[in-house]
Amino acid sequence: MVTVNSxxxxxxxxxxxxxxxxxxxxxxxxxxxxxxxxxxxNQLPDDWSGMMARSTMQEDFGALRFQLAYMAFALGLTHVxxxxxxxxxxxxxxxxxxxxxxxxxxWTYWHYVSTGNSPRLNASLGELPAxxxxxxxxxxxxxxxxxxxxxxxxxxxxDGKYAEPGALTFRLRPLYWGQTKNFVYDEKSLNDHIxxxxxxxGYLGVACEPNCIFQICNQVxxxxxxxxxxxxxxxxxxxxxxxxxxxxxxxxxxTDQGHFNMMVQEHERVVLxxxxxxxxxxxxxxxxxxxxxxxIKQYYPRQMARWSKPGPEGSLWIRPQTIFEPDLQYLMSARxxxxxxxxxxxxxxxxxxxxxxxxxxxxxxxxxxxxxxxxARQDQAYDGDGRFTVMDPHTGNALLAYARLxxxxxxxxxxxxxxxxxxxxxxxxAELDYRVDLRAARYDADANCLTIALxxxxxxxxxxxxxxxxxxxxxxxxxxxxVASGDTGKVQTAGTIDARRDGDQMLFNFxxxxxxxxxxxxx
Numbered sequence: 001m002v003t004v005n006s007x008x009x010x011x012x013x014x015x016x017x018x019x020x021x022x023x024x025x026x027x028x029x030x031x032x033x034x035x036x037x038x039x040x041x042n043q044l045p046d047d048w049s050g051m052m053a054r055s056t057m058q059e060d061f062g063a064l065r066f067q068l069a070y071m072a073f074a075l076g077l078t079h080v081x082x083x084x085x086x087x088x089x090x091x092x093x094x095x096x097x098x099x100x101x102x103x104x105x106x107w108t109y110w111h112y113v114s115t116g117n118s119p120r121l122n123a124s125l126g127e128l129p130a131x132x133x134x135x136x137x138x139x140x141x142x143x144x145x146x147x148x149x150x151x152x153x154x155x156x157x158x159d160g161k162y163a164e165p166g167a168l169t170f171r172l173r174p175l176y177w178g179q180t181k182n183f184v185y186d187e188k189s190l191n192d193h194i195x196x197x198x199x200x201x202g203y204l205g206v207a208c209e210p211n212c213i214f215q216i217c218n219q220v221x222x223x224x225x226x227x228x229x230x231x232x233x234x235x236x237x238x239x240x241x242x243x244x245x246x247x248x249x250x251x252x253x254x255t256d257q258g259h260f261n262m263m264v265q266e267h268e269r270v271v272l273x274x275x276x277x278x279x280x281x282x283x284x285x286x287x288x289x290x291x292x293x294x295x296i297k298q299y300y301p302r303q304m305a306r307w308s309k310p311g312p313e314g315s316l317w318i319r320p321q322t323i324f325e326p327d328l329q330y331l332m333s334a335r336x337x338x339x340x341x342x343x344x345x346x347x348x349x350x351x352x353x354x355x356x357x358x359x360x361x362x363x364x365x366x367x368x369x370x371x372x373x374x375x376a377r378q379d380q381a382y383d384g385d386g387r388f389t390v391m392d393p394h395t396g397n398a399l400l401a402y403a404r405l406x407x408x409x410x411x412x413x414x415x416x417x418x419x420x421x422x423x424x425x426x427x428x429x430a431e432l433d434y435r436v437d438l439r440a441a442r443y444d445a446d447a448n449c450l451t452i453a454l455x456x457x458x459x460x461x462x463x464x465x466x467x468x469x470x471x472x473x474x475x476x477x478x479x480x481x482x483v484a485s486g487d488t489g490k491v492q493t494a495g496t497i498d499a500r501r502d503g504d505q506m507l508f509n510f511x512x513x514x515x516x517x518x519x520x521x522x523x
Contacts, residue, residue, distance in 0.1 A: 025440045025453065026082060026405075029361075032373025033401035034078060037071045038434045039372050040397060041096040046105050053333070053392045054379060058109040060331050061279070062394035065106050069145040069220075070394075072097045073411075074402040076152050080414055081407045084423065085450060086441035088430040088464065091157045098149050098162070104172050107134040107142055113209055114138065122211035124267050133183040134170055135190060137197075140206035144220035147194055150187040151227035158424060160231075162187040191228050194221050195236055203243025207266055214263040215253065216280070218244070219287035226291070226415050237415075241291050253295075258302050260284045277321050278307040282339035286346050290415040293347075300347050307340065308352070315362065316355035317388050320381075332381055333392040334364060338399025348408030360400055365391045371437060375400055426450075427471075427520065430505060431464035433457055439515065450520040456510040460498070465506040465520070473523045476508065478516055484508065 026034065043049060053062045072094055079090045100106065114131040116122040135143035150162040162168055163186055170183040185193070197206045198221065205218035222244065226237035245253075251271040254260055261273045262280045273280070281303040289296040311317045318340040320332070337356065344353040360366065365378040375396030383389045407413075426443040427450040437455035444451070448471075452463070468474070469488050476484040476499060484499040485492050493499050499508035510516050 029373050030405055031437055031439060032368065033404055036372035036374040036397060037075060037401060038093045039370060041093040042434060046103055051393045051397060055331060059113060061335055062333055062392045065101060065142050065145055067394045067398045068097050068101050069149060070398040070402050072149050074398065074405050076156055077410045077414065078405045079156060081410055083438060083441040085426065085443045086429045086438060087157050089432045089438050093434055094153055098153060101146055101149060102170060107170060110134040110139050110142065116210040121209055125211055128210055132181050138207040138210055140221060141208040141217045143194060144217065144224055147190050148220050148224035148227060151224055151231060154187060155227050155230050191224060195225065198240060202247050203240060204247040204264065211266045212263050213266055215260060216284045223290060230418055254299060258299050278318055278336040279339050282343040286339060286342045289346050290411040293412050297347055304352060311359045314355060315359035316352060317359045332390055334390055334395040338395035341400055341403035345403045345406040346411055353403065357404060363387050363389055425467055427465060427467045429463060430466035433461060436461055448522040453515060453517045454510060455515050456513045458513060460509045460511060462507060462509050468506045469504065471522045475521045475523060477519045
């Protein structure tokens, strides 16, 4: 049994599933997932170490764009729901993920996919002219993620850098052929382009591949419209979701069996839902729950019951997509499992989430590396005992991290409940080295106290706080011992702590690399 400290509800002992005991703190595995995302975000440009799957052309659902986007969403949800007083901890890694999304490594697949002529999806259109601009037409499976990430960044951190003209420029600089290509956008022009593309198609959606309007991918621009509304005061999300429901009424969001339809072929006006695809239910349900939660909760129980299977010692696993044509066997992945875990986390099915994470922690190749926790790539589908074991970087880096870090209704709350001025004006961490293991960061207005818990990267790790002055006399405690005090005009320190005022900010150091709890009280 885990004992929770009543002063600070955090225990360094993780539960079997690694779920946090309180929204005030991250446990070891949650903090390890954040570290993994930070480490990947901090890699040099176009260094995709640890992110490459068996597919190399960035066409499939484990491609770099999906990893980057859902790692960013995981950071956003963790910041808002678990560490709300730590924007300075999340801002730089989030921005680094956006910068990586703009790399040609991530989007030049579109030059080839835009030609279509796939016998599975769009052969009726014949071969189309190749496109270089990755957002001008179709390709909502990329453009919407750039849109949503940029607008969410603006919303969470009140930083409009991507609203500047040309801030989202897709640039290709070939060495031995052609000329440099620049496709110039910003968060506003890209959002407007996606919105009017959806309007022109009667709100049914924008195609991913030519002719293919996937329900799942069109949830993402709906999220982006809402983030745009929260930044700019518009009502695009309300208009677009109402139009979406009306447009899809002609085809059906769900089948008669209670599964979600996957896509509509735009030219043929035919809806497609291939059999044996758990990810269609789980991925769509996880995202649509943000704006249509009551509808989604009607279908979740039967969908989870259909695809989940009992595992060893009370755990649970997801029977993966089983119908693969021979030439697609190499795309075998754990995305069904990963999206199942996210779905459970979003609708608040904690029991299922715990059981899925227990299975993952035991059988899906978990690793600790440089303070990071993740699930490493493993191509073997089943072990000698018949247990499901395959793991791909998208699931191991992003999806299972998202699931463990999310809270019940996490995406819905982000969508529905605007952050107020009280949130942005509260005492907060303005700067903190990404190597720091941050476990708690929350301001309690009733107690007039900012609580921070972390393991420093090394002795004397600096931390920069904002919105702390002009609130009256204060006292800083480390692990219950007063180490500094003062008011707006003076700072008195005791022991080895170095606390001082620097303009509008307060700087002090954590003198130990062990887990330390700081409480800054205003008296």
